[in-house]
Amino acid sequence: MIPYFQTEGCTLYHTDVLEADIPSCSIDLIVTSPPYNVGIEYSSYEDSKALDEYLEFSRSWLTRCWEWLKPDGRICINVALDTTTPTPFSLGATMTTLAQEVGFRLGFLVKRLCAVCDGAGRGDYSALQGALAEAI
Numbered sequence: 001m002i003p004y005f006q007t008e009g010c011t012l013y014h015t016d017v018l019e020a021d022i023p024s025c026s027i028d029l030i031v032t033s034p035p036y037n038v039g040i041e042y043s044s045y046e047d048s049k050a051l052d053e054y055l056e057f058s059r060s061w062l063t064r065c066w067e068w069l070k071p072d073g074r075i076c077i078n079v080a081l082d083t084t085t086p087t088p089f090s091l092g093a094t095m096t097t098l099a100q101e102v103g104f105r106l107g108f109l110v111k112r113l114c115a116v117c118d119g120a121g122r123g124d125y126s127a128l129q130g131a132l133a134e135a136i
Contacts, residue, residue, distance in 0.1 A: 001013060001015060001020060001021055016044065017061040017064050017065065018060060018061060018064065020064070022068045023068070024068060025067075025069070025071065026068060027069050027073055028069075028073050028074070029073065029074050029075075029076070030065050030069065030074070030075045030076070031076045031078075032061075032077055032078065033078040033079070034058065034077065034079065034095075035047045035057075036079060036080050036091060037051075037054040037083065037091075038080075051089065055094070058095065059098050059101070059102065062102045062104070066104065075099070075104060077099070079091050079095050081093075
């Protein structure tokens with residue numbers, strides 16, 4: 001797998017979590033913003049699944065992340081607290097519950113990580129390097 005961005009001590013991958021080939025226990029930090037299941041048009045993902053199908057999808061990618069993280073690794077998940085389409089539910093609470101079922105312990109990251117994106121999912125991630133290194 002080819003890194004999306006790489007510098008000394010920091011490698012970023014921009015890939016589909018369900019297709020990535022990453023060794024177990026090899027990652028310090030995962031930062032992700034998974035689909036919210038609110039009907040956004042993605043090129044390779046249907047974002048309007050039935051709730052049970054969406055929850056199974058979420059459990060699958062969380063399980064992969066759990067397997068890839070080092071024992072002291074961390075995951076930062078960016079999700080909306082609540083959604084109203086297609087089914088109203090508390091996405092934040094649901095994602096927290098799923099993560100705990102997979103094995104994650106609840107924690108907090110008090111630093112906001114930001115990147116300047118060009119609207120097509122490409123961005124200048126160099127600003128994240130220090131924050132990411134500090135988080136791990």
